Structures are given as structure tokens and as C-alpha cells.
Amino acid sequence: MKIFPENVSVYGDDIDFLFWLITIVAGLATLIVLFLVIYPVLTRKKHKAKENIYVKGEGFKQLKWIYLAIFVMAVADFSFLIIESDGWIKTQETLPEKDFHVAIVGKQWLWEIIYPGPDGKLYTSDDVKKFNTMIVPQDAVIHMDLTAYDVLHSVFIPHARFKFDCLPGRKITRWVEFTKSGEYPMVCAEMCGVGHSRMVGKVVVLPQEKFEKELAKIYKK
Numbered sequence: 088m089k090i091f092p093e094n095v096s097v098y099g100d101d102i103d104f105l106f107w108l109i110t111i112v113a114g115l116a117t118l119i120v121l122f123l124v125i126y127p128v129l130t131r132k133k134h135k136a137k138e139n140i141y142v143k144g145e146g147f148k149q150l151k152w153i154y155l156a157i158f159v160m161a162v163a164d165f166s167f168l169i170i171e172s173d174g175w176i177k178t179q180e181t182l183p184e185k186d187f188h189v190a191i192v193g194k195q196w197l198w199e200i201i202y203p204g205p206d207g208k209l210y211t212s213d214d215v216k217k218f219n220t221m222i223v224p225q226d227a228v229i230h231m232d233l234t235a236y237d238v239l240h241s242v243f244i245p246h247a248r249f250k251f252d253c254l255p256g257r258k259i260t261r262w263v264e265f266t267k268s269g270e271y272p273m274v275c276a277e278m279c280g281v282g283h284s285r286m287v288g289k290v291v292v293l294p295q296e297k298f299e300k301e302l303a304k305i306y307k308k
């Protein structure tokens with residue numbers, strides 16, 4: 088059974104690993120809690136209960152179960168922190184040297200893609216604006232400046248295991264590197280109004296040479 092779309096990102100495996108780690112551990116915890124809630128109810132001896140007692144939960148005999156739960160939670164939390172730190176540092180805290188720079192602006196309800204223009208620099212007068220389709224080179228570090236004009240949006244590229252919020256008034260730079268050329272959907276993952284579901288764009292990943300040709304075409308128009 089295929090749950091995820093194909094991973095075409097250099098850090099996709101880290102994200103997938105983290106997803107399964109959290110899902111399995113949280114799933115097990117849920118099952119244990121459900122068992123502890125449901126089992127006593129099902130096995131209650133109906134006629135033997137005399138009267139209700141009020142359990143204050145004081146004293147070590149009862150408190151030890153709370154301490155145990157806190158201990159297990161703390162160990163799980165810190166273990167997660169340590170296990171995920173590599174992936175976190177790689178995806179969130181480091182910004183590798185860029186090969187291509189592009190800006191993505193969320194707008195009700197489309198994606199505005201700003202290319203740097205012939206001078207290769209963003210935010211200069213030769214920048215080129217396009218809508219919904221973002222072409223990028225394969226095997227290259229792409230810096231994406233994320234922002235929004237109106238409300239919160241969120242760029243979600245499932246194949247790249249990339250998702251990040253676009254906030255009005257703030258520019259956030261994140262990176263991605265595609266390992267395979269092709270066309271991948273880019274959707275909005277933040278409920279941003281009635282047209283939210285129409286906010287579907289795509290990322291077209293091309294081998295370097297082809298990419299440069301396509302980019303030149305965009306700049307000529």
C-alpha cells in the first residue's frame with residue numbers, strides 16, 4: 088500500500104522517518120490509554136459494587152502512577168528531540184549555499200512565483216512574476232522566500248516533503264532540493280478562504296540544461 092507520494096527530496100527520508108516514529112509511538116500510547124479506559128468498564132463486576140469511594144489520589148501508592156507517566160513522557164520527549172535533531176538542523180536551521188533563488192507569494196487564491204530575472208538577483212527591477220507554476224532545476228539547492236499578500240497560506244509540496252507557512256508581512260527563506268525531474272503539485276495547506284481548494288499550483292523540476300532554456304523563455308516573454 089502506498090501512503091505517501093514518491094519522495095524526490097534530499098531530506099524526504101528524514102521527514103518520513105520522523106512521521107512514522109511519531110505515528111507509531113503516539114499510536115501505541117493511544118492504544119494503551121484506550122485499553123486502560125475501556126477494559127475496567129467491560130470487566131466491572133456489576134453486583135459487587137457496594138458504594139462509591141472518593142479517591143483523592145494522595146499518597147505514593149496512587150501518585151506513583153502519575154510519576155511513572157510523567158517519567159515515560161519526559162523520556163519519550165527527550166528521545167524524540169535527540170533522534171530528530173539531525174533532520175531538524177538539516178531542514179530548519181541550516182541554509183545550504185543556493186543555486187537558484189525564487190520567491191513564492193500566497194494570495195487569495197493563487198501562488199505568485201517571482202523569478203530573479205536575467206541578473207539572477209531577486210527584488211530588482213528585472214524580476215519576473217508568474218502564476219502557479221514554478222520551474223526549478225534538478226539536483227540544485229533552491230532557496231524559496233515565502234510570504235503572503237493577504238492572509239496565512241502554506242506552501243505544501245508533498246513529493247518534496249516540504250510544507251511551510253506564508254505569512255503576510257514576513258519573509259521566510261527555506262530550501263529544497265529535488266533529486267528527480269518531473270511535475271509535482273504545490274498546494275495550499277492553510278485554510279485561507281472559500282477558494283482555498285483552488286489554490287493548486289505545480290513545481291516543474293527540470294535537468295539543469297533544460298531548466299536554463301525554459302527560464303530564458305520565461306524571461307523573453
Ligand SMILES: [Cu+2]
Pocket residue numbers: 193239240241275276277278279283286
Ligand atoms: Cu492559501
